[in-house]
Amino acid sequence: MKESRFQQWQHERPGAARKGHMVTIYDIARAAGVAKSTVANVLSGKGKVSEATRQRVLYYARELGYRPNLLARNLSQHRTFTVALILPTIANPFYPEIMEAIEHILRQRDYQTLFCNTHGDFALGRQQMERLMSRWVDGYIIMGSSMDIADIAHYFRQGVPIVLCDWQENESPSDIPQVTVDFFRAGQLAAEHLLALGHRRIAVIVDEPQQHLRLEGFRTTLRQAGLELPPDRIALGDSSLESGYAAARQLLSVGQELAPPTAIFATNDWMALGAMELVLDRGLRVPEDISIVGLDDIVVSAHLRPPLTTIAIPKTRLAQEATELLLAQIEAASREQGHELPLAGEGNDGAPQRQAETAPLRLVPPSLVVRQSTAAPVSS
Amino acid sequence: MKESRFQQWQHERPGAARKGHMVTIYDIARAAGVAKSTVANVLSGKGKVSEATRQRVLYYARELGYRPNLLARNLSQHRTFTVALILPTIANPFYPEIMEAIEHILRQRDYQTLFCNTHGDFALGRQQMERLMSRWVDGYIIMGSSMDIADIAHYFRQGVPIVLCDWQENESPSDIPQVTVDFFRAGQLAAEHLLALGHRRIAVIVDEPQQHLRLEGFRTTLRQAGLELPPDRIALGDSSLESGYAAARQLLSVGQELAPPTAIFATNDWMALGAMELVLDRGLRVPEDISIVGLDDIVVSAHLRPPLTTIAIPKTRLAQEATELLLAQIEAASREQGHELPLAGEGNDGAPQRQAETAPLRLVPPSLVVRQSTAAPVSS
């Protein structure tokens, strides 16, 4: 039976030796009258040990309250079984949700997750990355907008296991593995829904350029229906709720030649919430006066008044694929390096060790979730 | 000038040696023609080194693309400059918010934060703790409801730096330092507000027993106003939004001898949102038919329709105090152990090394935030 790397050791028994400092395998070895390596063999379940000594070692391990020192183990193994998850913020509920999903899956694979919040600050992101590179972690899952893609590419080309998650698929060099949502399709779905309801005066709130594909999918579908998206119907946000509020105000502001929109598509739920707040603050009704569509399907969206119609992102799926892609890299790296993970280059004299081939790109499909924030326009 | 532990090293220059494996101080030493220890001295800015060699070492460090190995450093220093933050869930937005605050402050102090989500599962919490105890982290900030207090006490008595955050102050052994909110007072504030508005038929949704103090504060104030809180006006939740919804349904369910309440106090915002959802689903109005008060002041609460009246918890303050209390312990431990942090006992033959004295308890005051989910009852 394969023993887990994280086998638990019991708490020391009441009277157990707790003098001196931490208990090491050497202490156990002495107590049990065997060699360090024998203890190591027992504890890792690897080498061959007689049942008798095995039991004796186990006994003393427990008796002395032994606890393995991961630092030492990692140092000698060149692996930490830890993965860093780098995200741009946790103020937008989308990120805690995906965090939870990724952490859960990683735990199942016996990996520890280390969260890093860059606050959307590239300099900070680089700094954190730099710190982590000091052999803290075996690989990285990097969420969109959290770091400078150039920095990431730099690390990746040195052989660091990395997977991009939730980026626009055309945003990054194609040699870095990534898993993301088909955002173009997401934009299409939103547009199709609004068009089907009969809307013609449609506006959008978007965080450019990071959400460009969502906009393009949306725009394309409108265009196919013979509708253009004039500049006055596009408001920029920064993905925050507040920016959604401000953008909506701008869209509804008077003194435009255009009639006010009957529907708004916000390229994420968090901004959509802000937009909805503004609309309601104006004394308008959702969806009667203005329909609103979001994107992400964060938990709260379903519990608002009215519940938000949105384009759902399959977060669990995203998490699974990302993890899979990353662990594959980690395993490969550890294999080809003789169980040593690459930190700097591996190879022959400065030759880049990664082929600039096309890496796997996994696009997961979004889906429309119709709730009560959208309806046919009344004035139609 | 004090050098940061996290001094950055530049990315290696284009043609820099990237062969073989990672660059160590030994490589630098060889290149610069000095001893390892001299390099170490330069890099740590500690020992005395002539400016000339200093520059030379620095030059080669950069040239070779040196990156310190934290694992090795930590192993030999017996410190990781990492703090674990253990929380019960991140589904409730309160936790991401406090996470952000704590991480921010810890970073200022040059500490890395390691988040651990126990999903409210004590067994899992213990398992994670056990893992972390293997010398991963220097100390722990443990949020309420995330672990079994008995387990925590066990570790603490072994000398592990721990601070409890956001627990009920009477919930834990008094020898563990803690910082929390005056929840009794919070309950009082909620009651005072509702009484002042003229409510008499008041109900509460509470996650017992973890939120007992909030309930007691509330109950006490009502009682002082001559109001009892009958069992049918108390519904139990588990802190989740869904449970708030269910609890509210129970409170409004027909067939009771009691008239329906005109106000509901939910002991956290997340449940309050659920309660509000149910009320609105029933076709009732908030606050006209039913007033709702929450507790936590999570970000979304302000953006709901109607915006939620709530008792605010000063999260930044909480984070500051918790960090302060923890770092003090870490410093103390590292000092008295000769720069070695205690893992198991330190002391003389099984004698518990912590006095069972009363540890610092910091209570931060909550405050009432009035928004539009509360108003005077109409039928009054």
Next chain:
DNA sequence: GTGAAAGCGCTAACAT
């Protein structure tokens, strides 16, 4: 100022 050497706790190859 600089260097040699021991050690942190564990793993892993090689002897026995």
Next chain:
DNA sequence: ATGTTAGCGCTTTCAC
């Protein structure tokens, strides 16, 4: 089946 030995990369005395 068990023991010996040599690292992992860094810090830290303590001589020179």
